[in-house]
Amino acid sequence: MTDLISAAKNGDVTTLKDLLSQGVDVNTRDGENSTALIAASEAGHLELVQALIQRGADVNAADQDGWTALMGASGSGHLQVVQVLLQAGAHLNAQTGFGMTALMSAAAKGDRAVVQQLLDQGADASVKDNNNWTALIWAAEEKQTEIVALLKQARS
Incomplete structure (x- = not known):
């Protein structure tokens, strides 16, 4: 893990801004090809997410x-981060190598506000992962009954 990614994950605003001021590449990657934005988004550090986006x-x-920043924020229930990422142009229906989307991630975790936000922005609930599971199936499998009802309503 790089110093920038570590600062982003831990919510260390001062270190992150210092590193960026010193010229550290905002898109630097670690051994898993992850970035500071992905780490900050999954951890829900809104101020850091905004700073990283402003720096490019x-x-x-x-x-x-x-796995993208939007998927991480969605699966962790960070609504404000999700909104900032979408406003910055995050791909709503991007899929992991397994076929997972941000909507599937949020549906599995049961976060109604994030699921609703993704649907409102046009997330495609019919997308299937590599096992032919949709967000609805993910929600049902994880016993997220409120999300199941929301997704069924969105289909009709």
């Missing part, structure tokens, strides 16, 4: 598994 972080960068 690639909002659609994906790690070695295809």
Whole structure:
């Protein structure tokens, strides 16, 4: 893990801004091909996400598994981070190598606000992963009954 990614993951605003001021590449990657934006998004560090985007972080960068910042924020229930990433141009229906999307991730975790935000922005609930599972199946499998109802309503 690089110093920049570590600062992003841990919410260390001062270190992150210092490193960027020293010229560290905002899109530097670690051994898993992850970035500081992915780490900050998954951890829900809104201020860091905004700072990284302002410095030119690639909002659609994906790690070695295809996991993006939007997927991380969605699966962790960080609504404000999701909104910032979408406003910055994050690909709503991007898929991991397994076929997982941000909507599937949020549906599996049961975060109603994030699922609703993704649907409102046009997330495709019919997308299937490599096992032919949709967000609805993920929600049902994880016993997220409220999300199942929301996704069924969105289909009709």
